[in-house]
Amino acid sequence: MNDLIETLLSRSARNIKPSPIREILHVIRQPGMISFAGGMPDPDIFPVAQFYEASSIIAREGKDILQYGTTEGYPPLKDFLSTWNTPKMGRKIQPDEILITTGSSQVIDLLSWALLDEGDYVVCEEPTFLGATGTMHNHGAKFLTVPCDEDGMMVDLLPDIIEKAISEGKKIKFIYTIVNFHNPLGCDLSLDRRKKLLAIAKEYGIVILEDDPYGHLRFEGEDVPSIFSMDRDGLVIFACSFSKILAPGTRVAWCAGNRDLIRKMAIFKQGIDTCTSVVAQSIVYEYCRLGHLEAFLPKIIEHYRKKRDQMEAALNTHLPLDKISWLKPKGGFFYWMTTAPGIPADKLLQRALEKKVAFVLGNAFYPTGVGGTNNFRMCFTFASPEMTETGIVRLGEAIREMI
Ligand SMILES: Cc1ncc(COP(=O)(O)O)c(C=O)c1O
The missing domain is CATH 3.90.1150.10 (Aspartate Aminotransferase, domain 1)
Structure with a gap:
């Protein structure tokens, strides 16, 4: 260089x-x-054909779509997501609890901006999605790792790991978990462990980033309730994406959670990309509205x-x-x-x-x-x-x- x-x-x-x-x-x-x-x-x-059909929204709404959009996301898409996500979220989330992002990679980045100071700790599964830990590393994060078995993170080990870290003066900000069809392990976090993880987060006052880009792609068995759906304390940020269920080229994803945290993340997003492409969001919205996603x-x-x-x-x-x-x-x-x-x-x-x-x-x-x-x-x-x-x-x- x-x-x-x-x-x-x-x-x-x-x-x-x-x-x-x-x-x-x-x-x-x-x-x-x-x-x-x-x-x-x-x-x-x-x-391809359905996406092309949905792009006709540009002819109708072009004057809005080609303008800068609101940082929080294209309102019709947020309204769609708030209804569509109800089964997964356990309730109808309100539009101000949702932030549309440029890929769910950006959720990881924005949450890191909002919560991490240099040297803060993130709890994560080991192994885990390297794109996520790479981003957190770039924000100065250090990691407390928890081993996994076929039911995901071995949550019972977590209290001791956290206690030890606290006794060493380490500051833990959030737990990063990939709950369904884990990347790279392919396993699910069991219901019992989801409940325990939430209880631990509550006890120690730690946020959970529940990353779920694969949850809609279940080939067999029953869906397991999201940690978000069990959270009564606003501790969980839930992230999902159109990358694996539609097309990653859209770069349209979203997260939902605590309004205050979502607001802070939106303010960081203002300075990063102003808003996720309104053209992409509106075509994704139209695709969904026409029933193509279902x-x-x-x-x-x-x-x-x-x-x-x-x-x-x-x-x-x-x-x-x-x-x-x-x-x-x-x-x-x-x-x-x-x-x-x-x-x-x-x-x-x-x-x-x-x-x-x-x-x-x-x-x-x-x-x-x-x-x-x-x-x-x-x-x-x-x-x-x-x-x-x-x-x-x-x-x-x-x-x-x-x-
Ligand atoms: C677990 C996990 N989270 C997040 C992402 C990022 O997805 P995207 O930014 O395309 O929404 C991926 C992509 O592979 C992933 O595997």
């Missing part, structure tokens, strides 16, 4: 970490590469269930089952794989890349940087059925070569 620029960099810029997924993007994009790496929807299922959800669930089943069959057929294990996800986008001792994930990735198969190393999802050496994450939604079959055959070969 240019010496002058280096001396001018902010402390944040010196400490900023690039995303490991973005870093290997040039590898993933090589011709012939089969990628299970990015958490991407299947472009073949994007509702029609699309069952279709996409069926589509992804088939992809999950195909991946599951391929894994069982082509991998040496004594050397690798996984939990079959009941929804969402991801498989979390565990390799046997002697098959470290980084060495396996090297071999896999030579065979033109990509995945994300488990270690990338550990905010402390320690752990996940025998794990990796695979996304089952993106690759075509043929690619999935071929990719898993090659992965099986790579593992056998290491035995």
Whole structure:
């Protein structure tokens, strides 16, 4: 880097970490590469015609839509969300409890602006979504991590972790949890643990960021009530997004929660992007108003269930089952794989890349940087059925070569 620029960099810029997924993007994009790496929807299922139909709103409302919008969000979309979300939220949330954001990534950023001072602590699952902890890290956050099993965060361990941190003078601001079809673990946080987590947050006066971009993509089993729906104290900020249930290119997402906190987040948003694209919000709104979202959800669930089943069959057929294990996800986008001792994930990735198969190393999802050496994450939604079959055959070969 240019010496002058280096001396001018902010402390944040010196400490900023690039995303490991973005870093290997040039590898993933090589011709012939089969990628299970990015958490991407299947472009073949994007509702292009319906979205195009919804864009006709520009002809009717163009004079409003092409103007700057309110920071809090396009009012008709907020009204839609306040009704549509009622089953998940346990009550009809009011428009002033909602903030429309530019991706739910921005919810994480805005909440970090609102709550974090340099050196404050965030409690999170380990492993967890690296985009979230990366953003929090950029705000100076430190992490208290809680291990997970097939029911999500092992919440019973949390009081001791919090007590110890408090005795060491650490300030804990919020708990970050991905409640449904966890990224990267694929598991759900059980109802019992959701209740306990809320009780702990209340006891210690900590906010919860309940991040739920995958909750609408359930292939089997019953929906588990959101933590937000059980909260009577305004401690939970609930985040959801159109990225996985419609299209990430819209960059339209939302959060709901405590009015005062939402207001503070909106003020930060004013200075960041003024408002989320009104063009995008209005087309998403029109798409929903025309009933396309309700029609699309069952279709996409069926589509992804088939992809999950195909991946599951391929894994069982082509991998040496004594050397690798996984939990079959009941929804969402991801498989979390565990390799046997002697098959470290980084060495396996090297071999896999030579065979033109990509995945994300488990270690990338550990905010402390320690752990996940025998794990990796695979996304089952993106690759075509043929690619999935071929990719898993090659992965099986790579593992056998290491035995
Ligand atoms: C758990 C989780 N939260 C948030 C996001 C961000 O989604 P977006 O900014 O596209 O809404 C993702 C994306 O992969 C995610 O997996």
